[in-house]
Amino acid sequence: xxxxxxxxxxxxxxxxxxxxxxxxxxxxxxxxxxxxxxxxxxxxxxxxxxxxxxxxxxxxxxxxxxxxxxxxxxxxxxxxxxxxxxxxxxxxxxxxxxxxxxxxxxxxxxxxxxxxxxxxxxxxxxxxxxxxxxxxxxxxxxxxxxxxxxxxxxxxxxxxxxxxxxxxxxxxxxxxxxxxxxxxxxxxxxxxxxxxxxxxxxxxxxxxxxxxxxxxxxxxxx
Ligand code: ATP
Numbered sequence: 737x738x739x740x741x742x743x744x745x746x747x748x749x750x751x752x753x754x755x756x757x758x759x760x761x762x763x764x765x766x767x768x769x770x771x772x773x774x775x776x777x778x779x780x781x782x783x784x785x786x787x788x789x790x791x792x793x794x795x796x797x798x799x800x801x802x803x804x805x806x807x808x809x810x811x812x813x814x815x816x817x818x819x820x821x822x823x824x825x826x827x828x829x830x831x832x833x834x835x836x837x838x839x840x841x842x843x844x845x846x847x848x849x850x851x852x853x854x855x856x857x858x859x860x861x862x863x864x865x866x867x868x869x870x871x872x873x874x875x876x877x878x879x880x881x882x883x884x885x886x887x888x889x890x891x892x893x894x895x896x897x898x899x900x901x902x903x904x905x906x907x908x909x910x911x912x913x914x915x916x917x918x919x920x921x922x923x924x925x926x927x928x929x930x931x932x933x934x935x936x937x938x939x940x941x942x943x944x945x946x947x948x949x950x951x952x953x954x955x956x957x958x
Contacts, residue, residue: 756804756805760801760804761828763791763793763801764801764824764827764828765828766791767787767791767798767801767802767820767824768821768824768825768828769834769898770787770790770791771817771818771820771821771824772821772834772859773834773898773899773923773939773941774817775817775818775821776834776836776854776859776899776925777925777941779817780816780817780818781813781814781815781816781817782814782815782817783795783814783815784796784798784799784802784809784814784815785798786814787815790939802815802820805823805827806823808820808823833859833860834859834860834898834899835859835860835862835895835896835897835898835899836854836859836860836861836862836897836898836899836900836901837861837862837863837864837865837892837897837899837900837901837921838861838863838864838865838900838901838903839864839865839866839885839888839900839901839902839903839904839912840865840866840902840903840904840905840908841864841865841866841869841872841873841875841876841882841903842866842872842875842903842904843875844903844927845864845866845872845901845903845904846864846872846875846876846877848901848903849861849864849876849878849880849882850876850877850878852878859899861878861880862880862895862897863880863881863882863883863891864876864880864881864882864883865882865883865884865885865887865888865891866882866884866885867884867885869882869883869884885912888912888915888916888919889915889919892919892921893919897919897921898921898922898923899921899922899923899924899925900912900916900921900923900924900925901924901925901927902924902925902926902927902928903927903928904928905928906928906929906930907930908928909926909928909930909932910930910932910933913926913932913933913934913940914933914934916934916938917934917935917938921938922937922938922939923938923939923940923941924938924939924940924941925941925943926940926941926942926943927943927944927945929942929944
């Protein structure tokens with residue numbers, strides 16, 4: 737993309753932030769964090785209404801907050817996720833990483849753990865967990881440590897973990913999600929078909945690869 741649609745036209749944080757209410761600055765962090773997780777899901781564009789919906793506020797509030805710093809959105813198109821995140825980070829002068837763990841280091845999980853691309857996008861893959869960490873380690877082509885699932889609490893207490901990726905069998909997912917919720921993990925990227933019952937504050941996104949393939953197969957000419 738050659739143009740930078742969400743670059744602020746007037747948003748000098750140096751001069752502007754003094755007049756910005758503290759509550760707005762707090763919400764900027766929420767926007768930035770949400771944008772990071774959207775990037776993780778390969779979502780490139782988002783409307784103010786959708787941003788607001790995901791954070792429990794309305795579109796007008798989102799637009800008003802961001803307008804404090806300049807003109808970011810494109811009318812009718814919304815915000816470009818990556819651009820807006822970069823701009824918000826500049827404003828906040830923060831470079832907070834998103835800290836991720838993965839649970840269930842089978843075929844899919846080990847492929848994800850072996851993939852180095854997340855780091856470039858600001859995601860730190862901290863650790864993997866599995867019921868059989870010895871077998872799991874042999875599948876992973878990266879230096880990421882794999883621990884026993886029994887040690888989940890021991891490893892996570894006192895640590896900031898933002899997102900847990902679940903690539904366990906479906907029948908193991910709920911029990912793990914409940915443990916993650918108790919540990920204060922904020923979001924789950926769930927690759928299992930199991931619908932998770934977790935507290936409302938927790939974000940859950942479902943990735944069903946078979947469903948996506950089935951959906952695409954509808955459009956494929958035979
Ligand atoms: P995939 O589904 O990724 O192809 P797979 O077919 O090799 O993996 P699954 O039975 O789906 O194996 O399990 C995925 C991984 O989850 C395995 O490595 C397994 O050891 C691990 N696992 C199973 N139950 C649990 C659990 N309760 N907690 C953590 N890991 C688990």
